[in-house]
Amino acid sequence: MIKVDDVVYATFRAPDLDRMENFLVDFGLMRAHRTESHLYMRACGRDQYAHITELGDPAFVGMGFRAKSEKDLFTLADKEGCSSVAQLDRPGGGKYVQLTDPNGFKVEVVHGIDTVKPLELKNNYKFNFGNDTERYNEFIRLKKGPTQCLRLGHVVIGVSDFKESNKFYKSNFGFLDSDVCYEGDKENVILAFNRVDRGKEYVDHHTLLTAPTGKPELGHIAFEVQDINAIYLGHEHLHSKGYDHSWGVGRHILGSQIFDYWFDPFGNRVEHWTDGDLLNNSSPTGVHPYSSRFATQWGVTEDSRK
Numbered sequence: 001m002i003k004v005d006d007v008v009y010a011t012f013r014a015p016d017l018d019r020m021e022n023f024l025v026d027f028g029l030m031r032a033h034r035t036e037s038h039l040y041m042r043a044c045g046r047d048q049y050a051h052i053t054e055l056g057d058p059a060f061v062g063m064g065f066r067a068k069s070e071k072d073l074f075t076l077a078d079k080e081g082c083s084s085v086a087q088l089d090r091p092g093g094g095k096y097v098q099l100t101d102p103n104g105f106k107v108e109v110v111h112g113i114d115t116v117k118p119l120e121l122k123n124n125y126k127f128n129f130g131n132d133t134e135r136y137n138e139f140i141r142l143k144k145g146p147t148q149c150l151r152l153g154h155v156v157i158g159v160s161d162f163k164e165s166n167k168f169y170k171s172n173f174g175f176l177d178s179d180v181c182y183e184g185d186k187e188n189v190i191l192a193f194n195r196v197d198r199g200k201e202y203v204d205h206h207t208l209l210t211a212p213t214g215k216p217e218l219g220h221i222a223f224e225v226q227d228i229n230a231i232y233l234g235h236e237h238l239h240s241k242g243y244d245h246s247w248g249v250g251r252h253i254l255g256s257q258i259f260d261y262w263f264d265p266f267g268n269r270v271e272h273w274t275d276g277d278l279l280n281n282s283s284p285t286g287v288h289p290y291s292s293r294f295a296t297q298w299g300v301t302e303d304s305r306k
């Protein structure tokens with residue numbers, strides 16, 4: 001088994017690349033590359049692209065995880081159901097191995113894609129907390145407009161058979177359980193918040209969430225933003241453009257993120273989040289009833305979710 005390092009991008013199909021690009025610019029991504037048939041959008045970080053759209057009927061296609069080494073790609077390629085290692089025909093090159101998950105989603109594991117220069121943040125201010133002040137002789141003056149997405153943080157998929165999907169992702173990519181939810185008996189786990197295993201290094205509470213929706217579907221993809229100012233600036237901008245809001249602003253319990261969810265023009269849910277929990281491999285798994293999966297600590301309640 002290999003242990004993937006992170007999620008890097010999500011891939012969609014849409015019949016109108018202009019419409020997708022316009023939304024994503026308002027959401028806080030920037031065009032990295034565009035062809036007749038493909039749109040590549042980047043966030044502010046070092047990854048070439050974080051969102052890919054192929055021209056076609058609307059669909060969520062799948063996601064790409066980064067392998068820790070090229071050797072890991074060859075290890076993975078030896079497993080049943082995996083393609084051989086091949087060159088990526090995309091900006092930044094690199095190599096990949098492709099799998100299909102039990103729901104039919106395409107999963108690519110990549111390595112060696114050239115990195116790009118990070119983009120400067122527009123609204124980057126220190127916070128003065130009550131007992132921990134850092135900002136002196138400096139005023140917060142936020143610039144309105146699209147917020148800036150820092151990176152793709154996680155993907156949530158609805159699956160037809162939780163146990164089968166959970167086994168697929170854990171056994172192929174080495175995910176750890178941060179929190180799991182059960183129905184009835186505590187042993188009857190039906191939802192998992194998966195984090196990557198980087199040993200002692202701290203990582204996001206979840207990189208992949210598999211949820212029992214009874215059919216393969218995208219739950220959402222989620223981009224990290226700088227802070228709560230970035231959440232609200234993004235919210236106001238998307239609202240002013242008339243986009244369809246899903247849920248937020250609020251703070252989750254599981255993962256602790258401050259969140260705000262929107263829909264792209266093709267019905268895919270996309271999230272801005274900030275200030276999530278960071279765990280390493282010593283953190284124990286939390287066990288919770290299924291009914292608590294969307295519970296919030298403040299802001300909107302779970303029953304207002306669209």
Ligand SMILES: [Fe+2]
Pocket residue numbers: 154156220221222271273
């Ligand atoms: Fe999320």
